[in-house]
Amino acid sequence: MTFVEALETAKDTRDRDAYIARVKAAVVRELSVLDSSVEIHDTHYFNHSAIPDLVVSWPKERGERNIYLRHSYEAIAASPSDAIDKTLDPVVLSLDTRHVADVTPGIDRQLQASPRALVTDPEAIDVLLNDDRRGSPLAGLVRANFIRGGKGHIDRPRAASLVGLNPTQLEGASGGSLVADLIGTSFSEDAAARITRTAQLVAVAMGEFPEQELGEPSALIGGKLSLAELRHLLPWLLNQPRAIANDRFWAYVGGMMSFADLEKIRENLEGVDVSPLIRANARRWSAKRAYLGLSTPVEGDETYLLRSNHWSFSTGALGIDIGESRLLLADNGKLIHARGGSSSATWLDIKDSLKGLKLARVELHGIRRSVTINAEQSDDVSGDVDEVTESLDDDYFVGEVAVRFSAPGDEPGSRDVDVLFGKSLVSGSKGAALADLVHLATSVLKFRAPLTDDQRLALISGVGESQT
Structure with a gap:
């Protein structure tokens, strides 16, 4: 009616x-x-x-x-x-x-x-x-x-x-067209800016303004995208092949939102492949948790192990299948439920997967003694850990280890991220770059069968081998 x-x-x-x-x-x-x-x-x-x-x-x-x-x-x-x-x-x-x-x-x-x-x-x-x-x-x-x-x-x-507004009718995204005039005379300044910005972004994503240099001072309306804009813009664009292929656009949009914003509209993106956004912003966006668990079959799809792997919100948290495992990322800790348990790994098992990383803290539990080594005077205690494990005659287990990364994007400082083997969880209270969380989950947590550098790169950039 x-x-x-x-x-x-x-x-x-x-x-x-x-x-x-x-x-x-x-x-x-x-x-x-x-x-x-x-x-x-x-x-x-x-x-x-x-x-x-x-x-x-x-x-x-x-x-x-x-x-x-x-x-x-x-x-x-x-x-x-x-x-x-x-x-x-x-x-x-x-x-x-x-x-x-x-x-x-x-x-x-x-x-x-x-x-x-x-x-x-x-x-x-x-x-x-x-x-x-x-x-x-x-x-x-x-x-x-x-x-x-x-x-x-x-x-x-x-x-x-x-x-019936058509974003391609915007004149060079300058806002000086009849379309922009119609928007301006029909809406208040804030609402008109939101609608015009969406029109501009749609036009750029679809390649209607090839002369427009993204990221440079221009007539494009900048600022932070509201959740209302994201709810209407992202689901539509992520289903447009022409927009999906525009890598520079997704990096540009990533600067106008955060991973936490994406997570807040997850119900609007249920089952949608959001890989273009994640891969374009994996080193800029931050989250607080990563979890590596089993990949569960999709109802009615017995060949789920052979399906194309992509980042999607299908279980609440953002996830991607890696063979028989599923990697989850979340900024909201309530979206990830860690595995209960107290298992650990031996230092000999994980030391190779930690090569090249800065260790902020390592808890070594031996049969005769336990040692906790903290990075109080330096950024990296890898050498101290090697010295202890090689000089003391004992077999050491590691319940957790803290790794230090540079802050995401252009933020100053560093972030410590904990790898909790018993919970199959990577956790950083201040957040860490998505790429760093993925690195820890797929190499340190997955120390028994870690991904290669190329396989891991494929998860966060689309370049490299397909993961297995």
């Missing part, structure tokens, strides 16, 4: 109280579908000249908007310009789309008095909700920002133009 049909059904009563309750219920339903994050408060007034009918807000965000319901466009055009509170960027919704008279002058007068107000109707909302381009990231952001940041008179034709 469309919004127009729902309102017609709601109005089909002679009981005033039932009429009001049913109309408001229909409006609330449609607004909630339009923006699932919105909270709607009923003021228990209806069609009052100055008091709104509904107030909308967004959890954990500042700001709200008043919703005024009016019986018709004629009623909106005829009302005094100062009848509604303009401080909260009001939304005025006509419950009827039929025009008995020319209402444009009256609506223009209202918008001149309140330039950030939104005047709209059920047909416009139906266009937004029922357009056949629901998969488009631009159409999704237009819907998500309509109540939050829409302004001006958005009727059915304008709504159709907004959900």
Whole structure:
């Protein structure tokens, strides 16, 4: 049932109280579908000249908007310009789309008095909700920002133009085109920037602006991508072959978000191959945990061991299959449940897998004595460990070892990461680069059958041998 049909059904009563309750219920339903994050408060007034009918807000965000319901466009055009509170960027919704008279002058007068107000109707909302381009990231952001940041008179034709936005019509991503003007006149500054930025990113990802040098000062809108932008942009782009092949684009996007952001929208990416993002940002992004466990069959797929390996959110945490093992990465520690146990490895078993790494701490447990060696005066205690194990006649087991890496990306300093053999876990309280977590998990934790350098490189860069 469309919004127009729902309102017609709601109005089909002679009981005033039932009429009001049913109309408001229909409006609330449609607004909630339009923006699932919105909270709607009923003021228990209806069609009052100055008091709104509904107030909308967004959890954990500042700001709200008043919703005024009016019986018709004629009623909106005829009302005094100062009848509604303009401080909260009001939304005025006509419950009827039929025009008995020319209402444009009256609506223009209202918008001149309140330039950030939104005047709209059920047909416009139906266009937004029922357009056949629901998969488009631009159409999704237009819907998500309509109540939050829409302004001006958005009727059915304008709504159709907004959900049909084509990012390739942006002139060199400069924002000076008719498309950018349409966005700017239909949304508040923040919402317009989000939608325009998504349009620019889509165009760049699809190779529409080959002259655009990513990462250099340009007309591209920078900054941090919001979770709303990521929810609409990434699932769509990660299913576009042309975008997937654009390696420079994924590195550029990686600078506008974090691995923690990706993890927060994991439900929107369930089963999607996110390898382009991970491989382009494995040395820039950080996470706090890596876990190496068994790869479980996919239901209905008995040949899961032969399937193509790729990074995906299929068990909550991000993971990739490595033969019969599955490697998981997480910034949110609750997404990874470590194996219970107290197993350990002998120093002789793991020393080769630690070559070339800086050791910050090693706990050696022998039959006759135990020794803990910490890097208090140096960055690396590898030599001290060799000296102890070679000079003392004992067989040493290692329950855990701490490895020191440079901080991810351009961050200063270093990070210590613990390898916990009994839990099959790699853990860094301050986080470490994804590439470093992968290195420890696939070489030190997997010391009995470590991956080769080429196999490990294939996991984090797409270059090298396929892993087995």
